Amino acid sequence: MVQSVIIYSEIIPTILALAGVYFIGTGILDHKRSQAVLGILLFFAAVIVPFIILTSLI
Template sequence: MADTVIFGSLLYSHIIPPVLAFIGVILLCSGIMDRKRNYTIAGIVFFFAAGLLPFLILPVILGT
């Protein structure tokens, strides 16, 4: 059980947010340069999700 909590907290606090932020920046840059509003909006959503998801998911996983 402890290994699952440690791996889950590591996954949601240090692995997924940078990946989402990187994808968000790529989509944001691509959307702005190609003038595609859908890519730009998706990039903004991914970037903000990268910043907010750890604060929403980690309390549930850690039980606090």
């Protein structure tokens, strides 16, 4: 149980946040609005998803 909590609370949000920052940066620098919006959505998902998953595990 503890190992699955670490995956959902630490690893997945970190990957989503890094992908979000990457897409935000490349979208802004290349003037691609859709890519920047995707990055913003991924970053918000990195913040919200752990709370949804961890509350269902408890």
